[in-house]
Amino acid sequence: MTDQRGTIFVVDDDPIVRDSLSDLLRVESYHVDAGSSFDDTMKALARRSYDLVVSDMNMPDTHGFELLRAIKTRHPNIVVIFITGYGTIESAVEAIKMGAYDYLTKPIVDDEIRLVVQRAMEQCALLRECQSLREQLDQRYGLDNVVGHDYRMQRVFDLVEAVATSAVNVLIGGESGTGKSMIARVIHHRSDRRDKPFIEVSCGAIPEALLESELFGHARGSFTGAVGDKAGKFKAADGGTIFLDEIGTASPALQVKLLRVLQEREFEPVGSNKTEKVDVRVIMATNLDLEEEVAQGRFRQDLYYRINVVTIQMPNLSERIGDIPLLAQDLLARHCQSANKQIPGITDEAMRCLQSYGWPGNVRELENAIERAVVLVKGRHIDVSDLPPKSIESASAPASPDFLSPISLRAALEDPERRVIEAALARNNWCRQTTAAELDINRTTLYKKMKRYNLDTEPKMAPT
Numbered sequence: 001m002t003d004q005r006g007t008i009f010v011v012d013d014d015p016i017v018r019d020s021l022s023d024l025l026r027v028e029s030y031h032v033d034a035g036s037s038f039d040d041t042m043k044a045l046a047r048r049s050y051d052l053v054v055s056d057m058n059m060p061d062t063h064g065f066e067l068l069r070a071i072k073t074r075h076p077n078i079v080v081i082f083i084t085g086y087g088t089i090e091s092a093v094e095a096i097k098m099g100a101y102d103y104l105t106k107p108i109v110d111d112e113i114r115l116v117v118q119r120a121m122e123q124c125a126l127l128r129e130c131q132s133l134r135e136q137l138d139q140r141y142g143l144d145n146v147v148g149h150d151y152r153m154q155r156v157f158d159l160v161e162a163v164a165t166s167a168v169n170v171l172i173g174g175e176s177g178t179g180k181s182m183i184a185r186v187i188h189h190r191s192d193r194r195d196k197p198f199i200e201v202s203c204g205a206i207p208e209a210l211l212e213s214e215l216f217g218h219a220r221g222s223f224t225g226a227v228g229d230k231a232g233k234f235k236a237a238d239g240g241t242i243f244l245d246e247i248g249t250a251s252p253a254l255q256v257k258l259l260r261v262l263q264e265r266e267f268e269p270v271g272s273n274k275t276e277k278v279d280v281r282v283i284m285a286t287n288l289d290l291e292e293e294v295a296q297g298r299f300r301q302d303l304y305y306r307i308n309v310v311t312i313q314m315p316n317l318s319e320r321i322g323d324i325p326l327l328a329q330d331l332l333a334r335h336c337q338s339a340n341k342q343i344p345g346i347t348d349e350a351m352r353c354l355q356s357y358g359w360p361g362n363v364r365e366l367e368n369a370i371e372r373a374v375v376l377v378k379g380r381h382i383d384v385s386d387l388p389p390k391s392i393e394s395a396s397a398p399a400s401p402d403f404l405s406p407i408s409l410r411a412a413l414e415d416p417e418r419r420v421i422e423a424a425l426a427r428n429n430w431c432r433q434t435t436a437a438e439l440d441i442n443r444t445t446l447y448k449k450m451k452r453y454n455l456d457t458e459p460k461m462a463p464t
Contacts, residue, residue, distance in 0.1 A: 180285040215233050217231045259306060354369075
């Protein structure tokens with residue numbers, strides 16, 4: 001018999017029942033093994049992977065509940081069906097509560113066991129799909145998937161590692177497109193809340209009049225159009241993490257309510273007197289300078305200090321040009337897979353254009369540029385002609401520093417010199433000897449300049 005329909009282990013101390021049930025399931029094209037005891041079962045499950053266990057409730061060496069408990073502890077993805085000769089409603093209810101899929105009584109009816117096993121196998125397929133989706137999420141939002149070896153990104157990685165397993169509030173700062181949302185998801189997926197909801201709310205994208213209801217819910221009749229009770233995002237995130245993006249746009253009234261939920265972990269829905277309690281980790285992000293917003297009276301000082309427990313500042317892409325080749329190759333691989341194309345790489349000239357452009361839209365703009373190039377590419381590799389026109393124009397345009405204000409020659413040369421050294425180090429995998437040779441300077445001079453520009457700590461490259 002083939003095992004194309006799944007694998008089953010049958011447990012029963014009665015050899016007649018055990019053999020007849022095994023034969024019946026083999027006829028249905030299942031792979032079936034059998035045993036007569038708790039020990040037989042656990043040894044078999046340790047040797048190979050099974051989808052389903054069909055077990056007698058009463059065995060000589062143990063009760064079925066003990067077997068169920070052991071299976072759920074050691075092999076949580078295995079589905080269990082119980083069969084018993086003298087079942088009661090109470091024992092059936094208890095078995096289902098403990099995680100059994102179904103509970104059948106003898107004598108076994110062939111059609112009944114066929115149907116139950118078929119449905120149990122569908123349950124197995126759902127469990128495998130959930131496991132696969134969970135693994136995909138882990139891959140997508142794992143810290144190893146965040147590309148960057150610039151020392152600024154290394155600081156971000158260190159902070160993420162430090163705060164992920166704690167419950168502290170986190171504030172993520174940085175310009176739009178720098179990856180604040182991704183870092184928030186990484187923190188969630190590395191925390192002990194990873195199996196609970198992650199709810200993302202863009203405060204700036206929701207009208208002010210609706211934002212309070214969206215976050216905290218509302219009671220029926222609390223305003224025009226509120227035809228029923230509605231649970232808000234905080235309630236939906238209970239036990240997990242809520243990520244509030246663009247928190248600097250919150251109104252003063254909403255800031256008061258946010259302060260309370262951060263302090264007390266409770267709130268009232270709009271139009272309700274019922275207090276809701278939640279266990280939620282809060283991560284917030286902003287592209288504004290909240291200290292300046294506090295100074296201008298647009299953001300509450302007490303809320304700022306409440307959310308500013310740990311701050312992670314995302315660097316602009318223009319500040320870490322050495323990461324651009326890594327990011328570009330990683331994004332190229334992803335979009336080639338989505339477009340079902342094979343593009344080996346990016347030409348040196350095109351890469352120079354990417355590194356010369358200022359990227360005001362940061363990583364998001366770079367991703368759009370790579371996606372565009374994958375769609376429009378003419379040759380085997382992505383070349384300059386495949387890039388957005390503004391990135392080409394920026395690379396070919398001569399630098400135009402402002403020399404109208406007094407400035408020393410040394411100060412004027414600092415930024416371009418730092419950029420040249422950082423890019424050369426990135427090209428040579430941070431090898432000082434090779435970089436010094438490429439720049440035609442000795443290693444001592446290179447080291448002094450690296451120390452001056454805070455480039456002397458060799459970064460650890462995050463695997464892609």
